[in-house]
Amino acid sequence: MPTPFIHDTEGDSHKADLSYIEAASKAIAPVLKSGDLVVLESTSPVGATEQMAAWLAEARPDLTFPQTHGESSDIRIAHCPERVLPGHVIRELVENDRVIGGLTSKCSQRAVELYKIIVEGECVVTNARTAEMAKLTENSFRDVNIAFANELSTICHELNINVWELIALANRHPRVSILQPGAGVGGHCIAVDPWFIVDSCPEHARLIKTARIVNDDKPKWVLEQIKQQLDQIHQNKPNVSRASIKVACLGIAFKPDIDDLRESPAMGIAEQVSALGCQLMIVEPNIHQLPKTLAQSASLVSLDEALVQADVVAVLVKHKPFIENTAKLINLAHIIDAVGLLNTK
Known part of the structure; x- marks a missing residue:
């Protein structure tokens, strides 16, 4: 699902509403454990993955995250935007190339290992901000x-x-x-x-x-x-x-x-x-x-x-x-x- 707009009284706001990502972050935070991978797939503005990582870190001060502990962090975080056509979702989930942007190299590596379980297309690695911008660029x-x-x-x-x-x-x-x-x-x-x-x-x-x-x-x-x-x-x-x-x-x-x-x-x-x-x-x-x-x-x-x-x-x-x-x-x-x-x- 995409990230929606913030709705104002005039109905013409074009700012991203990150409250759903925040809510999802707070929902999964209690069950996180060292070694876990968190991937944001929702089409989001640049910086959303970093913001998600900040919310997770705030909720779980007992764990370490990439933004503060880099490659040695307990939790791996990445962005991998979905690329599917309505009516062909299952086929395209398997066949399409995926852009994977981790907050660190090890985050990207862990995400690639996950997606290669089902993805027959190529998993192309970049950083999180570029991965976010890639999906926005495709649709733009x-x-x-x-x-x-x-x-x-x-x-x-x-x-x-x-x-x-x-x-x-x-x-x-x-x-x-x-x-x-x-x-x-x-x-x-x-x-x-x-x-x-x-x-x-x-x-x-x-x-x-x-x-x-x-x-x-x-x-x-x-x-x-x-x-x-x-x-x-x-x-x-x-x-x-x-x-x-x-x-x-x-x-x-x-x-x-x-x-x-x-x-x-x-x-x-x-x-x-x-x-x-x-x-x-x-x-x-x-x-x-x-x-x-x-x-x-x-x-x-x-x-x-x-x-x-x-x-x-x-x-x-x-x-x-x-x-x-x-x-x-x-x-x-x-x-x-x-x-x-x-x-x-």
Whole structure:
């Protein structure tokens, strides 16, 4: 699990909440004994492993720790960030390379011995701070590149250019590999981890911060496209009330073909649509019931039901069942395609 943000009243805090690591440290401290290894796997800001070691030392003054006794310490401490893809966790736990950063060389060695019991990939040794930064960097790299694609999509919309055709053409260059735009960036990693870098070094993390802002703004842009379709319906049919208009959101998971709704831009869009006064229909083939934030204001329906009843359809996630039914979607009068489902170029 990742380290969450500290929640403030405005909901825009980007400082890491280390209270969970502190609580876990205090929970295991009573059972520690000389020779034990403690590994922090949670994706955390730089310095979190050292802070964990300090909490453990405070709780157990009868034991020695790497920060004070180096290689001769009673307890070994390391950071080894997880690298797994939802839906493939067990396979990737075994097959993926692991970055292992101990507070000392012997800490790293002990951690490697542990992980090699199950890991078939390479265990690459570094220090704890670099291991922490490695995971943040991996997810920030993805975030920055997605932001480039998302920004292209909004520019191309203004210039009346098919962004998916444009990207396909640009990617014919042997050294260009642009990602696909979408409704935003979600999940518990890519949408969160870059902020840890920004918070740790705000005066230098300018590109990383800008990418976060671009990706956080993309759902707002998609929502504006939905509003424009609603306005168009009102213009064409002035006597139609907002409450009688049905909007179908196709997909609320944070990525295709999973049931994970954490930090999902699509779900955020759906929640905003529910506040527009229209009837909201959700098509999410990977869940059996709506989350609490949508349960009172929306209905979970099948794709066929949505296509028959909805006045406006917004494709927010590129799930396989939607791809398989593209032909049913392509000629709809009021459709927003945030993921390139209908792209025929």
